Amino acid sequence: MTKHILKLTFISLTWLMHTSVVSADSTLVAVASNFTKPMTEIAESFEKATGHSAKLSFGSTGKFVSQIENGGPFEVLLAADETGPASLETAGYVVSGSRATYALGKLVLWSATPDYIDAEGKVLQTGNFKHIALADPKIAPYGAAAVDYLSKQGLLEKNQPLMVLGENITQTQQFISTGNAELGFVALSQVIENGKIGSGSGYIIPTNEYASIRQGIALLKNGAENPAAVALIAYLKSAPALAIIQKYGYDLP
Amino acid sequence: MLSPADLETLWLTFKVASLSTFILLLIGTPLAWWLARTPSPAKGFLNALVSLPLVLPPTVLGFYLLILMGPQGALGKLSHFLGLGTLSFTFTGLVIASVLYSMPFVVQPLQTAFNNIAQQTLEAAATLRANPLNTFFSVVLPLSRPGFLTASILGFTHTVGEFGVVLMIGGNIPDKTRVVSVQIYNHVEALEYGQAHWLAACLLGFSFTVLVILYTVLKTPPQIQQLK
Numbered sequence: 001m002t003k004h005i006l007k008l009t010f011i012s013l014t015w016l017m018h019t020s021v022v023s024a025d026s027t028l029v030a031v032a033s034n035f036t037k038p039m040t041e042i043a044e045s046f047e048k049a050t051g052h053s054a055k056l057s058f059g060s061t062g063k064f065v066s067q068i069e070n071g072g073p074f075e076v077l078l079a080a081d082e083t084g085p086a087s088l089e090t091a092g093y094v095v096s097g098s099r100a101t102y103a104l105g106k107l108v109l110w111s112a113t114p115d116y117i118d119a120e121g122k123v124l125q126t127g128n129f130k131h132i133a134l135a136d137p138k139i140a141p142y143g144a145a146a147v148d149y150l151s152k153q154g155l156l157e158k159n160q161p162l163m164v165l166g167e168n169i170t171q172t173q174q175f176i177s178t179g180n181a182e183l184g185f186v187a188l189s190q191v192i193e194n195g196k197i198g199s200g201s202g203y204i205i206p207t208n209e210y211a212s213i214r215q216g217i218a219l220l221k222n223g224a225e226n227p228a229a230v231a232l233i234a235y236l237k238s239a240p241a242l243a244i245i246q247k248y249g250y251d252l253p
Numbered sequence: 254m255l256s257p258a259d260l261e262t263l264w265l266t267f268k269v270a271s272l273s274t275f276i277l278l279l280i281g282t283p284l285a286w287w288l289a290r291t292p293s294p295a296k297g298f299l300n301a302l303v304s305l306p307l308v309l310p311p312t313v314l315g316f317y318l319l320i321l322m323g324p325q326g327a328l329g330k331l332s333h334f335l336g337l338g339t340l341s342f343t344f345t346g347l348v349i350a351s352v353l354y355s356m357p358f359v360v361q362p363l364q365t366a367f368n369n370i371a372q373q374t375l376e377a378a379a380t381l382r383a384n385p386l387n388t389f390f391s392v393v394l395p396l397s398r399p400g401f402l403t404a405s406i407l408g409f410t411h412t413v414g415e416f417g418v419v420l421m422i423g424g425n426i427p428d429k430t431r432v433v434s435v436q437i438y439n440h441v442e443a444l445e446y447g448q449a450h451w452l453a454a455c456l457l458g459f460s461f462t463v464l465v466i467l468y469t470v471l472k473t474p475p476q477i478q479q480l481k
Contacts, residue, residue: 135414167439
């Protein structure tokens with residue numbers, strides 16, 4: 001009996017080692033929170049298509065930038081803006097010529113309550129809400145876009161005292177989904193399901209009403225020699241990846 | 254250098270920490286006394302409950318507080334019923350969260366101090382016709398002074414350093430919930446390292462000074478002696 005178990009263990013171990021040889025290289029990727037869902041899906045299809053694997057780390061762009069500047073092991077950065085990758089390039093952490101825009105983010109005014117938000121977002125003028133959540137405009141591009149939209153609509157002054165700020169876009173969504181804030185601005189990718197708002201109610205703000213959210217990608221010097229990192233950058237421009245990016249409500253650059 | 258907004262966060266932090274410590278001493282003293290003296294089988298249960306905030310990562314604790322304080326949560330329903338509105342994103346909510354978060358740091362030193370007071374001391378006081386309240390204020394409190402100092406220091410500093418919980422339920426509102434730890438973090442996120450360094454240095458300097466003063470006072474604690 002024990003012999004059998006040993007044999008089985010041995011076989012499965014060799015099998016594990018064998019597969020890890022086949023799956024070739026792996027790359028460590030820093031991904032902005034708003035791109036969590038599409039990137040998870042893209043990483044799966046990337047693995048199937050190329051045999052390489054991508055390990056994803058999600059967080060805010062600002063945090064990743066300071067980590068990379070201080071020896072963070074990331075090889076690819078998918079940021080929520082273009083200033084993060086640009087400042088890294090100035091500081092010499094980016095493979096030159098690798099910076100590009102991979103997606104254009106869309107802002108949505110969202111509430112966890114069904115029918116709370118009308119088709120034109122008039123609730124911002126008429127609504128009797130106590131808190132409106134957005135990501136901190138100083139550090140998060142979606143927050144900056146939200147402030148830009150409010151000020152263009154002349155609604156900034158009315159809403160300023162009601163604002164609660166999430167550290168990133170995921171936390172902002174938590175404020176709203178738990179009902180602590182009646183409504184707020186999040187990324188369309190967070191609430192979209194099969195092409196429309198999945199739960200609660202929302203108003204997808206026309207992209208010409210706020211400064212565009214251009215999300216930038218960069219190959220970092222850590223990954224310059226890693227075939228998996230290089231392949232991932234290329235894969236993000238392939239048809240299957242672009243389809244996933246659009247499925248989650250982003251526009252293509 | 255420090256901007257007015259930075260100074261505001263320092264002042265707010267000081268307010269949250271002092272108020273929380275004060276409330277914790279008020280709640281913690283009877284609780285710790287009861288825990289130190291009771292033969293009740295519920296003691297183990299309550300001791301474990303008080304220590305629980307140590308187990309959860311602060312952001313996770315904050316997340317559950319956010320749910321609890323939300324309109325669907327038990328605490329949220331209670332606060333609405335009492336006419337207080339939603340507690341999240343308010344100064345009150347922050348203080349309540351800090352009290353929960355720093356509870357073990359205040360209760361445990363007090364409980365240890367109370368445990369160290371011999372039963373005979375209390376009995377001696379009773380033979381001199383001191384009633385229990387009398388005994389508590391004129392015998393127990395002076396003897397437990399080091400315990401109270403440790404509890405206050407730990408409660409205060411732990412609340413000053415609180416970050417995850419505030420991040421989750423605070424909403425980063427200037428003057429109400431934007432405390433210094435969140436402000437330093439925001440400076441770092443915005444790549445304003447200079448301002449982050451200044452603010453962190455001020456916080457450390459201030460805390461260090463306070464701690465040195467308190468520990469110097471603590472150096473000669475009254476001796477707790479067993480009666481023979």
